[in-house]
Amino acid sequence: MAxxxxxxxxxGAARMVTLISSDNTRFEVEAAAASLSQTLQLxxxxxxxxxxxxxxxxxxxxxxLSKVLEYCIKHAPAAANGGAPNATAVDRAExxxxxxxxxxxxxxxxxxxxxxxxxxxIEGLQSLVAKxxxxxxxxxxxxxxxxxxGFPDPTPEEQAEMNAHMLEYGWAYE
Amino acid sequence: xxxxEMSEDVLTEILAKLPCKSLARFQCVSPSWDRIISSDYLRRxxxxxxxxxxxxxxxxxxxxxxxxxxxxxxxxxxxxxxxxADMSRATTHVHHHxxxxxxxxxxxxxxVLPDPVxxxxxxxxxxxxxxxxxxxxxxxxxxxxxxxxxWRDHAAVDFGIDTDAMSATMHYSGGALHVLAYSGHVVRLxxxxxxxxxTALPAPVSCRARAGHCRGRLRFASSDGARLxxxxxxxxxxxxxxxxxxxxxxxxxxxxxxxxxxxxxLFMAFHPEREVVYLWAPWKLVAFDMEKMCVEEEWAFGSEKxxxxxxxxxxxxxxxxxxxxxx
Numbered sequence: 001m002a003x004x005x006x007x008x009x010x011x012g013a014a015r016m017v018t019l020i021s022s023d024n025t026r027f028e029v030e031a032a033a034a035s036l037s038q039t040l041q042l043x044x045x046x047x048x049x050x051x052x053x054x055x056x057x058x059x060x061x062x063x064x065l066s067k068v069l070e071y072c073i074k075h076a077p078a079a080a081n082g083g084a085p086n087a088t089a090v091d092r093a094e095x096x097x098x099x100x101x102x103x104x105x106x107x108x109x110x111x112x113x114x115x116x117x118x119x120x121x122i123e124g125l126q127s128l129v130a131k132x133x134x135x136x137x138x139x140x141x142x143x144x145x146x147x148x149x150g151f152p153d154p155t156p157e158e159q160a161e162m163n164a165h166m167l168e169y170g171w172a173y174e
Numbered sequence: 175x176x177x178x179e180m181s182e183d184v185l186t187e188i189l190a191k192l193p194c195k196s197l198a199r200f201q202c203v204s205p206s207w208d209r210i211i212s213s214d215y216l217r218r219x220x221x222x223x224x225x226x227x228x229x230x231x232x233x234x235x236x237x238x239x240x241x242x243x244x245x246x247x248x249x250x251x252x253x254x255x256x257x258x259a260d261m262s263r264a265t266t267h268v269h270h271h272x273x274x275x276x277x278x279x280x281x282x283x284x285x286v287l288p289d290p291v292x293x294x295x296x297x298x299x300x301x302x303x304x305x306x307x308x309x310x311x312x313x314x315x316x317x318x319x320x321x322x323x324x325w326r327d328h329a330a331v332d333f334g335i336d337t338d339a340m341s342a343t344m345h346y347s348g349g350a351l352h353v354l355a356y357s358g359h360v361v362r363l364x365x366x367x368x369x370x371x372x373t374a375l376p377a378p379v380s381c382r383a384r385a386g387h388c389r390g391r392l393r394f395a396s397s398d399g400a401r402l403x404x405x406x407x408x409x410x411x412x413x414x415x416x417x418x419x420x421x422x423x424x425x426x427x428x429x430x431x432x433x434x435x436x437x438x439x440l441f442m443a444f445h446p447e448r449e450v451v452y453l454w455a456p457w458k459l460v461a462f463d464m465e466k467m468c469v470e471e472e473w474a475f476g477s478e479k480x481x482x483x484x485x486x487x488x489x490x491x492x493x494x495x496x497x498x499x500x501x
């Protein structure tokens with residue numbers, strides 16, 4: 001997907017913009033897709049990102065950016081329809097299938113993805129990944145969460161507090 | 175996600191997608207998780223209806239020796255239907271919260287207590303009432319009908335008294351919400367007709383006053399912490415006529431006559447069919463038979479801490495952050 005300069009982006013085709021990942025890979029993508037990002041939208045409206053310029057994204061590496069763009073390209077048509085009032089049930093089902101498949105990925109990728117979605121302010125993607133992470137952690141115990149996040153083992157005081165919490169909120173632990 | 179630092183915004187985003195049961199559990203993951211979970215911001219992001227049922231499915235009488243009895247708190251699942259609630263016993267209260275709003279400093283909470291209940295497997299018709307805006311002598315109200323699953327809007331319901339006088343103590347029964355008012359009235363809001371009737375009460379309304387139903391009649395309980403009086407509305411039309419049905423004092427409660435304990439109690443609920451009231455004396459819930467004037471059953475809670483918590487659960491069945499906005 002590292003896009004070579006295609007030279008003629010403008011003969012009736014959709015407008016393209018170039019995004020540059022933190023490791024200097026260039027991605028050429030339709031402006032409509034990139035505009036799902038609130039952060040990029042203004043720059044693009046101002047005419048930025050076209051030609052040889054490109055918009056640098058120092059916080060997003062190329063692996064993550066390609067994943068983000070995969071989402072944006074898939075969702076751009078529906079977004080352009082303003083939430084797709086005239087989308088067919090088939091279209092919606094297809095997007096849903098895509099979304100489910102899309103977040104079926106490794107935890108570390110999910111994490112990079114949610115950070116990128118947050119930085120780029122892509123609402124749908126943030127929500128999608130957050131939901132996925134929530135589903136992954138909702139059945140865990142507080143201790144498991146701590147371990148997952150790499151927190152140090154609790155001190156005796158913290159442990160006592162956790163035990164007290166468990167007594168107090170017994171219903172939440174069943 | 176080992177060792178990764180997650181920004182608080184991102185974490186909030188994730189937490190907002192969790193069911194309340196997980197949130198309650200995750201309060202103790204770390205102080206920052208606790209802070210986020212308890213925050214106003216997250217509360218506003220949480221899904222519309224959070225409802226909880228605190229009930230007692232006590233063991234048969236005579237089972238003693240266990241300090242902590244089986245109290246169960248059931249959270250509503252996402253579609254608003256309480257899960258796994260065996261409402262076989264009388265001390266059943268359902269608290270519904272819609273997205274909690276604070277339209278008035280006085281009537282801050284959105285709270286409905288449906289009938290404390292007749293033995294049935296499921297809660298029957300239990301509407302959720304949400305006050306969405308306040309008028310000087312009324313409010314706009316939304317009512318969720320659990321039968322049709324739809325919200326109904328009512329632009330302006332006239333209370334018949336000043337809104338500022340209304341308390342947050344409410345009781346639902348027979349298609350009507352009964353709200354106590356500090357002016358010494360009870361306002362009966364008929365949820366079908368959306369009309370109100372104001373009836374004067376036989377005693378001042380304090381924070382300990384409660385309304386309820388027993389044998390289909392409206393009752394009013396008022397206590398000063400040491401004595402409890404229970405009235406029944408005999409004539410419902412126009413000017414209410416109240417008959418004093420029962421009076422009970424602290425000494426009646428303390429079986430061993432040990433007045434050494436500085437006992438106080440709170441009125442909790444009426445038994446819907448029998449002359450029994452449920453009282454909360456420190457660290458135990460007491461079912462008191464008003465006819466025999468004796469304690470019928472009592473359920474003690476382990477420690478002082480747990481005891482104190484019962485009150486909290488009773489009033490605010492969700493987690494602390496809900497309590498924050500209701501208190």
